[in-house]
Amino acid sequence: MTNVGIRDVAQLAGVSVTTVSHVLNNTPKMRVAEETKERVRHAAKTLGYGPNRIARGLRTKKSGLIGLLSEEIATTPHAGRIILGAQNAARMHGFNLLIINTDRSLNDLYQDDIQVLIDNRVEGILYATMFHREVTLPPNLHGRTTILIDARESSGIVPSVVPNETQGATTAVNFLIDAGHRRIGFLNNSDDVPATHERLIGYKNALSNHDIEFEKELILQSASEANPAYEIAKKLLARANRPTAIFCYNDRMAMGAYRAAAELGIKIPEELSIIGFDNQELIADNLFPGLTTIALPHYEMGIWAVEKFLQKSDEVKAGEQQKNYPVRLDCPLVVRKSVAPPKNNRKD
Amino acid sequence: MTNVGIRDVAQLAGVSVTTVSHVLNNTPKMRVAEETKERVRHAAKTLGYGPNRIARGLRTKKSGLIGLLSEEIATTPHAGRIILGAQNAARMHGFNLLIINTDRSLNDLYQDDIQVLIDNRVEGILYATMFHREVTLPPNLHGRTTILIDARESSGIVPSVVPNETQGATTAVNFLIDAGHRRIGFLNNSDDVPATHERLIGYKNALSNHDIEFEKELILQSASEANPAYEIAKKLLARANRPTAIFCYNDRMAMGAYRAAAELGIKIPEELSIIGFDNQELIADNLFPGLTTIALPHYEMGIWAVEKFLQKSDEVKAGEQQKNYPVRLDCPLVVRKSVAPPKNNRKD
DNA sequence: CTGTTAGCGCCTTCAG
DNA sequence: CTGAAGGCGCTAACAG
Numbered sequence: 001m002t003n004v005g006i007r008d009v010a011q012l013a014g015v016s017v018t019t020v021s022h023v024l025n026n027t028p029k030m031r032v033a034e035e036t037k038e039r040v041r042h043a044a045k046t047l048g049y050g051p052n053r054i055a056r057g058l059r060t061k062k063s064g065l066i067g068l069l070s071e072e073i074a075t076t077p078h079a080g081r082i083i084l085g086a087q088n089a090a091r092m093h094g095f096n097l098l099i100i101n102t103d104r105s106l107n108d109l110y111q112d113d114i115q116v117l118i119d120n121r122v123e124g125i126l127y128a129t130m131f132h133r134e135v136t137l138p139p140n141l142h143g144r145t146t147i148l149i150d151a152r153e154s155s156g157i158v159p160s161v162v163p164n165e166t167q168g169a170t171t172a173v174n175f176l177i178d179a180g181h182r183r184i185g186f187l188n189n190s191d192d193v194p195a196t197h198e199r200l201i202g203y204k205n206a207l208s209n210h211d212i213e214f215e216k217e218l219i220l221q222s223a224s225e226a227n228p229a230y231e232i233a234k235k236l237l238a239r240a241n242r243p244t245a246i247f248c249y250n251d252r253m254a255m256g257a258y259r260a261a262a263e264l265g266i267k268i269p270e271e272l273s274i275i276g277f278d279n280q281e282l283i284a285d286n287l288f289p290g291l292t293t294i295a296l297p298h299y300e301m302g303i304w305a306v307e308k309f310l311q312k313s314d315e316v317k318a319g320e321q322q323k324n325y326p327v328r329l330d331c332p333l334v335v336r337k338s339v340a341p342p343k344n345n346r347k348d
Numbered sequence: 349m350t351n352v353g354i355r356d357v358a359q360l361a362g363v364s365v366t367t368v369s370h371v372l373n374n375t376p377k378m379r380v381a382e383e384t385k386e387r388v389r390h391a392a393k394t395l396g397y398g399p400n401r402i403a404r405g406l407r408t409k410k411s412g413l414i415g416l417l418s419e420e421i422a423t424t425p426h427a428g429r430i431i432l433g434a435q436n437a438a439r440m441h442g443f444n445l446l447i448i449n450t451d452r453s454l455n456d457l458y459q460d461d462i463q464v465l466i467d468n469r470v471e472g473i474l475y476a477t478m479f480h481r482e483v484t485l486p487p488n489l490h491g492r493t494t495i496l497i498d499a500r501e502s503s504g505i506v507p508s509v510v511p512n513e514t515q516g517a518t519t520a521v522n523f524l525i526d527a528g529h530r531r532i533g534f535l536n537n538s539d540d541v542p543a544t545h546e547r548l549i550g551y552k553n554a555l556s557n558h559d560i561e562f563e564k565e566l567i568l569q570s571a572s573e574a575n576p577a578y579e580i581a582k583k584l585l586a587r588a589n590r591p592t593a594i595f596c597y598n599d600r601m602a603m604g605a606y607r608a609a610a611e612l613g614i615k616i617p618e619e620l621s622i623i624g625f626d627n628q629e630l631i632a633d634n635l636f637p638g639l640t641t642i643a644l645p646h647y648e649m650g651i652w653a654v655e656k657f658l659q660k661s662d663e664v665k666a667g668e669q670q671k672n673y674p675v676r677l678d679c680p681l682v683v684r685k686s687v688a689p690p691k692n693n694r695k696d
Numbered sequence: 697c698t699g700t701t702a703g704c705g706c707c708t709t710c711a712g
Numbered sequence: 713c714t715g716a717a718g719g720c721g722c723t724a725a726c727a728g
Binding site for chain 1: 396398399400401402403405406411412421422423424425427428429431432435439444445446447448449463464466467468469488573574575578600603604607610628629630631633634635636647
Binding site for chain 4: 005006007017018021022025027051052054055056057058059060
């Protein structure tokens with residue numbers, strides 16, 4: 001059943017294998033009679049012929065495969081969106097993805113995982129981390145076309161794409177300000193990762209752009225889960241002069257803030273606006289009211305990475321310059337129902 | 349860099365390519381001097397040699413690839429767990445996964461997606477649906493080693509594995525009963541999918557095993573999201589004679605039940621126990637108190653599928669019988685904090 | 697416009 | 713115990 005080869009097609013169509021190869025690959029210069037082409041194509045279809053990509057790969061030295069090394073594929077839908085974006089872009093150019101999940105706790109395994117990809121002669125390697133952070137490139141990646149997704153590398157010479165955390169945070173806070181809020185709390189993550197620092201910068205930028213004084217007391221930090229966030233949210237909201245809106249580091253923390261508000265009898269969004277980050281639909285859609293939040297561009301980063309890979313392949317020939325990485329992709333606002341203008345009597 | 353071939357290794361080791369091939373593949377009968385083996389292995393390592401799987405595949409007619417057709421890879425972590433299980437099992441046997449995300453709304457594309465896998469000469473195809481349901485096999489899958497994951501097929505001749513929904517529901521309700529509950533509500537899904545019916549059966553079984561009368565009034569149905577579930581949960585809990593525990597079709601619906609309970613001032617788990625289904629950690633872990641729930645065996649189904657594939661490959665030679673599919677894998681209980689004994693004064 | 701031919705890198709008989 | 717030679721299915725020069 002799998003055994004139908006180019007020769008069978010050639011025989012059925014009454015031509016040589018060369019002709020078959022030419023018409024099926026649409027070889028540019030070679031011209032074949034339209035009628036012959038038709039015969040060949042028909043023969044191929046009736047036999048259910050598909051070219052053996054292995055044999056082709058051996059000959060052309062092109063596997064048609066892009067390796068994707070992904071961390072923690074099983075824990076969040078984030079990896080799935082990266083994969084989806086990468087795959088869609090890849091298929092548009094005749095590539096497929098060879099995906100390997102890698103366990104970042106076992107640092108040694110990176111090497112093995114990469115070797116598997118190399119043995120399969122992938123034409124490039126996309127390396128996707130689970131969350132935005134800095135990595136050092138495993139040595140056997142050196143000299144190969146490598147693209148980093150959601151990760152940065154210190155030298156800035158390896159193409160890499162990360163979310164524009166600062167812009168995302170600014171967008172979130174701007175949305176709150178535009179709704180009329182002036183006193184905006186920020187429940188930030190306490191981990192030392194890029195997102196923590198950059199989202200804080202984005203928050204400050206939004207305030208200063210609108211001539212709103214930055215108040216240190218409005219920023220509280222905790223682990224980035226619902227329960228720790230609940231604790232600090234409760235403290236923040238119990239104050240006499242509580243903020244009218246809260247920007248949360250992520251949707252899980254927002255979930256904690258929802259609970260704190262509910263316990264204190266504070267209505268969302270009438271008495272308190274909340275905005276999250278990550279657009280984890282499982283949470284944002286199922287909270288009530290629906291959580292307005294900022295989406296991470298995972299799908300887009302997947303696309304970007306394979307396009308960069310394609311472009312890189314060309315650069316080898318052209319000898320173009322290297323740019324400064326990482327590239328930052330915007331984080332768009334996703335509006336649901338958790339933001340409203342502040343109540344007048346509440347304003348200060 | 350990629351160009352190191354078997355010949356380079358042979359040259360460095362001062363032997364022929366044959367010997368290298370034998371040593372690195374551990375060819376059973378061929379015996380090579382231990383000292384020579386060492387030299388070859390050393391040479392391979394210093395050169396960073398990895399066999400070209402494309403060339404090897406052409407020769408052996410084995411790609412070392414298993415195709416995985418997965419639906420909706422991007423929406424839930426479920427697909428990720430299947431992938432992880434399948435990958436781990438596959439690697440243990442020298443296989444890699446060629447993963448293609450397929451869009452089930454575009455039914456025609458299945459064919460194309462499968463053809464891509466076939467062209468890459470995958471040795472078998474795993475077909476994973478996003479949730480437990482019945483499918484009909486695309487025609488170009490006929491005659492190929494195919495394993496269904498989370499899906500069943502009417503003829504029962506195609507190997508397939510699904511969660512044991514009935515056992516899962518029974519386990520959940522038993523846990524409630526063992527905690528002392530007798531009046532147990534069930535917030536069921538209103539969709540006509542296998543899980544809806546089988547979880548109801550499991551619920552009934554648990555009751556009848558404990559001689560508890562089945563009360564139709566304790567079962568309410570809605571769409572399987574938090575908000576619809578909130579509505580019906582509120583109705584259920586507003587009754588004078590409300591149940592002391594609720595079994596929810598899934599964790600999202602449980603999230604709605606939590607909100608209903610909070611609004612009515614009913615404490616979980618002191619005054620109301622709740623148990624979910626799916627073990628969506630994003631929800632179950634971030635709810636307060638943590639949601640006790642039933643886990644779907646996605647990881648295990650991934651493993652099962654590749655093991656069945658491996659076994660199938662052997663059966664071709666052995667000519668074994670076909671079994672009755674689908675096979676059902678158990679759904680284990682995941683205990684968190686949402687179940688407690690009923691309050692005495694509340695117990696009817 | 698179409699056919700012949702020579703490998704791609706590896707594995708695998710078959711000789712030495 | 714080790715080496716030489718052929719061929720897997722396809723593509724790309726080069727002839728015709």
